[in-house]
Amino acid sequence: MKKIDTIVIGAGPVGLFAVHQLGIKGLKSIVIDNLDKAGGQCIELYPDKPIYDIPALPECTGKELTNKLLEQIKPFNTKFFLNERVEEVKQDKENWIVKTNKNNEFSAPNIIIAGGVGSFEPRKFTIKEAEKFENKSLFYAVRNKEKFKNKNISIFGGGDSALDWALELSKFSKIYLIHRRDEFRGAPHTISVIKKLEKEGKINIKTPCQLDSIEGNENISSITIKFDDDKMENIKTDFILGFFGLIMKLGPIAEWGLSMKKKTVEVNSKNFETNKKGIFAVGDICNYPGKLKLILSGFHEVALASVECFKRARPDQKYRFEFTTSSKTIQGRLGKK
Helix, strand or coil, X not given: CEECCEEEECCCHHHHHXXXXXXXXXXXXEEEECCCCCCHHHHHCCCCCEXXXXXXXXXXXXXHHHHHHHHHCHHHCXXXXXXXXXXXXXXXXXXXXXXXXXXXXXXXXXXXXXXXCCEEEECCCCCCCHHHHECCCEECCCCCHHHHCCCEEEEECCCHHHHHHHHHHCCCCEEEEECCCCCXXXXXXXXXXXXXHHHCCCEEEECCEEEEEEEECCCEEEXXXXXXXXXXXXXXXXXXXXXXXXXXXXXXXXXXXXXXXXXXXXXXXXXXXXXXXXXXXXXXXXXXXXXXXXXXXHHHHHHHHHHXXXXXXXXXXXXXXXXXXXXXXXXXXXXXX
């Protein structure tokens, strides 16, 4: 059994930043994730999708953000256990014993559940022929935007992902943005830009309507959409992108005895500890009054959770906050002189 200061479950951006916050406090951690690479949803679902709300980075992709976070934690030599899922969590006095589906066992006073627990999959089109074209001409994520250059693309959805990709791909392709409602749920600024591009003829908005049928043999040639007034319209289409959100599957976490609310873990907003001492939840998986599902919020949550982790891992030491710009101890841990 391997002993460690903190077990981080989830290798998304928030989990990676947790490693950093623990590391600068002198705590050793490991990371477990059921995906085959670090980055979580940012890498799995939208590696090329622009992200606009990371401080000091006007724009970056999920892949770029992940790479920067991995570079930031290099000095701590953290071990990753990828393609691996936590199956069992049990208490042993002041420590937690974690066992994975690959029979690895770890002991630590702290566990940080960092958003990427369980599994997730995109909500899909319900019409039968959609499955035939899936991963050929119909996608629920964009992993390489070069594939979509100079094409006719029909994007379905009314949230941020649909709107952001409509903006990005409209730079070099003809876009149809199709939504079952007249109103969009994205950021107000994004919606205003979308409306501007519609007036310029760069994006075609079709509402309120839904996909009725897909035409094509090996690849999609066109689609037919049906409006609420039963009017039908055929659109020449090379690719279909569907952004209807994710279906979250919590998996074994639901059996850990944590206080849950609507498939999220309830925490306090002081240090983001759950109802189990030493188990913390941060990122999209946690819930507390005023919670915002932003990467930025997750960064804040792990910063505070790591302080409590230090107190539990080093009960004989007093925690002393230091700025990274002035602390030689912290600079040493980061490999700086």
